[in-house]
Amino acid sequence: MARSRTGTALATVGLVVALAGLGSTALASAPTASAAAPDLTAVFSQSSVWNTGYGARYVITNRGDAASTGWVVEFDLPPGSRVTNSWSSVRTQIGQHYRFTNAGHNGDIAPGAAEDFGFNVAGLGVPVNCTVDGKPCGGAAPTTVPPTTTPSPTTAPPTTPPPPTTPPAGPVVDVSTAAQLQAALAAAQPGHTIRLAAGTYRGSFLTRRAGTATSRITLTGPRTAVLINDGPTGTAPSCPVPTAGWDSGYGLWLFDAPYWNLTGFTVAESKKGIVLDNSQHVTIDGVHVHHTDEEAVHFRRSSADGIIRNSTITDTGLTQPGYGEAVYLGSAQSNFGCHGNSGGVDRSDRVQVLNNDIGPNVTAEHVDVKEGTEGGVIRGNRFNGQGISGANSGDSWVDAKGNGYLIEGNTGTFRAPGTFANGYETHNLLDGYGCGNIWRHNTSDLGGVGRYAVYVSSTSRCAANPNLVYASNTVTNAVTGLTNINVTP
Structure with missing residues (x-):
């Protein structure tokens, strides 16, 4: 293609020389070569929506024939809506007008390629008047919604939004007692929605029913629907599997139960909160887990491709502080004998931890990424380290012992009491793991x-797969500084 452009340019020069004596009018009509240039579009989409806000992103695509060296996306939000946080970009604001420029890693977009950035909005107004590099964004970005279509909220948005209120598409099973819930979990079929009434449900809540990729099973209820397991009781098996006569003490247990949605309700006062075993593609959205003896939410036994988002976790590790993780991804190597069902390793891979409020009084790591797992995303969370115990090395918000995690756009704070070593840590407990993790656009206050x-x-x-800490991370109130390794620009 470069050779063709060169030939055109030479032909044009020859034509201009030949016409030199014909006057300015003739010269003006001569063809000219067009320089290669980027041509960017920006397409808006919403990744999740709740009653008082939403998460969104813009995908920026280069339709031109040269790579971009940077980009600027600007838009307005209607009154009553505001961007609360963002990632993979640098944000500035004047009133309701927002300007996003590329981060250090995503301004260079090759022809035909795309990059994106994301943000959360309090309020339901969508962007209008979008431009990219000063030109209309094009694509599917909304540009015609009038600002008056979204009323201003009368109260401040909650820290953690409730889940979406889309009505269920399949059969609905309404439950209001523990016995009804146990029966519904045991009999659930793909496409079913189990809908909890407000109230307290005490008992052992287990399902071994599987949804499908096209027909998921949903358990949903209001925040005032509270699941409590007063167990454990009976004789436990050598490895945790559903066993007659044994109550695990888990608030909600999915075993061999992929493709579930868990939305809105509360799990409390249980040995563990929500435990997923060999349960892939489970989405946990807008739940509240608190006052657990050990961890709050555990993706275990190769429960890959899950999501926990828009949720609140506090007060964990009440009886075993060192095991009071808020979100636990995978298993320690010492437990592979029980949970290593993928070639001897617990491959709870590609789990996304998004936009959650975690802490205070989470006594161990807020997200514990275990060795043997890979490819997850920890983004947009708010970590409150007050009350972290330091027991069993639980002295950071996130401990990345797995590989290839993107840790981005989180806000972490620490205030006494508690035992706190570093905001984020890596450890290499299994050969080849604890590597290739990336930190970008995180804000840390180390107290x-x-x-x-x-x-x-x-x-x-x-050395072959280094961890990267980008300069877009910021830190305040640190004893030493941002990081102990070289910073990536």
């Missing part, structure tokens, strides 16, 4: 106690 925002335990053990 004058934590040493580093991101502490990488070893560079030599990850």
Whole structure:
């Protein structure tokens, strides 16, 4: 293609020379070569919607014939709506007008390629008057919604939004007692929705029923529908599997139960909160888990491709502080004998932890990424480290012992009491793991106690797949600084 453009340019030069004596009018009509240039469009989409806001992103595509070196996307939001946080971009604002420029890693877009950035909005107004590099965004971005279509909220949006209120598409089973809930979980079929009434449900709540990719099973209810398991009771098996005469003590247990939606309700006062075993593609949205003896939410036994978002977790590890993780991804190597059902390893891979409020009084890591897992995303969360115990090495918001996690756009704080070493840490407990993780656009306040925002335990053990800490991360009140490794621009 470069050769063709060169030939055109030479032909044009020859034509201009030949016409030199014919006057300016003739010269003006001569063809000219067009330089290669980027041509960017920006397409808006909503990734999740709740009663008082939504999460969204713009995908920026280069339709031109040269790579871009950067981009600027601008839009207006109607009164009553505001961007609360964003990632993979640099945001500025004047009134209701927002301007996003590329981050260090995503301004260079090759022809035919695309990059994106994301943000959360309090309020339901969508962007209008969108431009990219000063030109209309084009594509599917909404540009004609009048600002008056979205009323201003009369109260401030909650810290954690409730889940979407889309009516269920399949058969609905309404339950209002523990016995009804147990029966519905045991009999659930693809496409069913189990709808909880407000109230307290005490008992052992287990399902082994599978949904499908095209027909998921949903358990939904209001925040005032509270599941409590007063167990455990009976004789436990050597490995946790559903066993007659044994109550696990888990608030809600999905075993061999993929493709579920869990939305809106509360799990409390149980040994563990929500446990997923060999249950892939489960979405947990807008739940509240609190006052658990051990961890709050556990993706275990190769429960891959799950999501936990828009949820609130507090007060964990009441009896075993060192096991009071808020979100636990995978299993420790010492437990592969029970949970290593994928080639001897617990492959709870590609789990996304998005836009959650975690803490205070979470006594261990807010997200514990175990060795053997890969490819997850931890984005847009708010970590409150007050009350972290330091027991069993639980002294950071996130401990990344897995590979290839994107840790982006989170806000972390720490205030006494508690034992706090660093905001984010890596460890190499399994050969080849604890590597290739990326930190971008995280904001860390270490409370004058934590040493580093991101502490990488070893560079030599990850020489072929290094961990990267980008300069877009910021830290305040650190004893030492941003990170103990070289910062990536």
